[in-house]
Amino acid sequence: MELASRYQPANSEDKWYAHWMEQGYFYSIPDDREPFSIVIPPPNVTGVLHMGHILNNTIQDVLIRKARMEGKNACWVPGTDHASIATEAKVVRWLREEKGLKKGDLTREEFMQYAWQWTDKYGGIILNQLRKLGASCDWKRTAFTMDEPRSEAVFKVFIDLYRKGKLYRDYRMVNWDPEAKTVLSNEEVIFQEENATLYFVNYPVIDLPGQFLTIATQRPETIMGDTAVAVHPDDQRYNHLAGKKVMVPMINREVSIIFDEYVDPAFGTGALKVTPAHDSNDYELGKKHGLEIIDTLNDDGTLNAAAQLFVGKDRFEARKLVVEKLKELNLLQKTEEYKSNIGRSERTQAVVEPKLSLQWYVDMKKLAPPALNAVMKDDIVFIPEKYKNVYKHWMENIRDWCISRQLWWGHRIPAWYLVGGRYEVSGERVEVSGNRDKVSGNNFQDKGGPPFVAETVEEALELAKSKTGNQSLSITDLKQDEDVLDTWFSSWLWPITVFNGFRDQKELNYYYPTSVLVTGWDIIFLWVARMIMSGYEWQDTLPFKTVYFTGMVKDKLRRKMSKSLGNSPDCLKLIADFGADAVRYGILASSPAGGDLLFDEKLCENGRNFCNKIWNATRLVKGWQTEASQPLQPLQQFAIHSFSHKWNKCKTTIHQDINQFRLSDAITTLYSFVWDDFCSWYLEMVKPEASGPMAPQLKEQSIAFFEEMLSALHPFMPFITEELWHQLTERKLNDDCIKSPYPGPVPYDEGKIKATLALQDIIRSIREIRNKNGISLKEALELKIYESDESKTLFYLQEHRDFVVKFGNLVSIEWVTSEVTQAASFISGTTKYFLVLNKKIDAVAEKVRLEMELAHAKKFIQSIQVKLENEKFIQNAKPDVIENEKKKLADGLERLKNLEESLIGL
């Protein structure tokens, strides 16, 4: 059947993906082969495909397909992440917009039902999109961080850590997201410089009428929570105020002036208002000086009754009102614009509020040492290496991980507390009111009592009975922790839980540690570091041998891809327009590990053009007629011979590249090899004139080359290679490119490759002369080779005169022993050639050209002579380097002589 002249990806993609699935090529179970396993960085269950996914999943697919073709037991586990905050936010919005429901009106159980409903309906879209990209995941293993086996592991791990004393509960200053109404870990807060205003506010000094202490603050709305004003002890300006008090504006609370070295006299006025409830530094100051803590904010960022003023107003609204009020009272001295680092929630973008709260923490210092060690001594290899430093710094300064979140969507913390009343626990009397974050004065009223950590409420009850000694307790006396766990508290177990670790070891023993992790460097702390720690904590070994950090995909103006900028391409449209292979090519061709990569659709276009090129090469080869009587011509023989050396070299190169994770090098090498060496040289050499018949063995050999190239390309461009694999020749069932053996490194003769390149250089020169003189390829020319030295006759060139005649389109080649006049000349290697044209040569232009070349040659020779005359060079350089310099000199002199003769001849 005649093939269209353009490749249509749409005709191949779904067809072959379905075929591969049907054949079960993606599925993996433990056997006696060497395993090669990868776990996917689980995308958010709510996610849709973006360029970052395309990048890291293409890389994973390349690695997994290559391993599969190499006969390893390749297993790529897909799955999704429940993304606690992000998903809950989406569900809340959906409930509000679609169902007219507010979260606050629902019970926890009702909310969870809706959330699961939503997840079932909209979740996992991304997994189908990955199929469009060609991702060869083992779909039977699809995992979800909140499914039953994964959840079970989360609870076991929580309990285990608690029992080992690596988990605790504490009151601390936390990062509070007032929009999601939950605490965040440090890693979930993004600090960015923003424009801010510094307000200079006068605090009247008590007993000194008319005198003020002026403080600078960025957050006037917290003034009502002030419980002191601080200055530096050495600050001369304020010495006289020792022992005095000031009045907090508007609410007229008397507070002390405290002296502390923490204050920077150079900033603002050198006086600082102290609000222990709403700033972590102030909190520390407060602890040190025994200050009262007045929390003036609600969980949603509105002011509460303790603020006295503007109760119920949002903090930013309140800021404006406070400023107005201060102006009214004439206490606002001035304002200044300045830049400040503002922390925002990674998920909701809300400005994070420091808040005092009781939360669960993992004691990271106990988990870090083996994980740090593993990376520093390269048990786990980071690519690129520079992230080792980043990792080291973070691990050495690691802070405890806040893992509780005030959300419903997630794993509910398996801890129970006694409900209201008085108890005696382990000999200590506790009072439980159930209002755990309530603070008053500088004492925390209660911590909700001690937790009973267990897998079930029944077990928790037993624990409670034994610790209180009260056998009459019942389940109704216990209340489960309201909070859920940080999403990363389930994803950090991913390499273990996807193989059902914590349940049985069978699969884990086979697939774990996984071979490689491919992920963005932005989650090195959030995810990578924690997975390494969990690996050592529960498996006593590393979770993966190599981490390949991809860069961040940016647009061609170096801007981050974001929804608000609208600069993120529609990935599915991209695939529809160019084909999955082209998109894969596009993203790979420009993405060395680690560095950011600028994405330009143009690259996909290149990929598509490449697909078309291969497609048309197939059309050519497929259409060849054979006839047993046709002999294999010498030129064709030469083509096969020289091409196979080049191809062997190429195979060796890409093998090394891929093993070193230099995927963009590998695909680029293949691209130019297939395009230039195969299509432009090999096919041009062997293709018969006027579509006449050829020797059958030539076609067979050409198809064999082609097949190997398709195999080599397959991991990068799976669809078109599979399609062409079947187009090229009739195949038996199960003879698919996806399972063909991957070409490996092969010995080759570099000398033969160089000899071919030398021939090609002659052709290039001939073509250049044709081009410059406007002589078309149709016009056949005479070539004369100037050879004064008989002994240096180019046997090689004689042997391959067919090649030169064909590509140079010559009528004859002749060896001469003297200059040829009235001909264009060129030098290739050290030999001079004359091309006889039926046309006058522009002698002036030719002279200029020769003189330039001559000058260049002289300079070149001189630099080598200097080198060779340098005794130290002769003493120190390696013999082969010296030898080579000598050859360069000889070649240079030869060329110089040729040039000089040409100039005389003019």
Place this chain on the structure above:
RNA sequence: GGGUGUUUAGCUCAGUUGGUUCAGAGCGCUACUUUGACAGAGUAGAGGUCACUGGUUCGAGCCCAGUAAUACCCACCA
């Protein structure tokens, strides 16, 4: 404040252990080609003081020090 990168052609980037004619690739650009697999193509060409300064070395795009630009990460400064 601490740390880590980057700087090579108009653009995006390779350049691995200092030594091969090492100054490269792709895109873009220029000229020519409506050639029979492919105009989504072919052939050829032009383009760079390798950021700067100094050092090590027989020899530096590559190693060292400093400078300058730039990007990012970490950190509790109102």
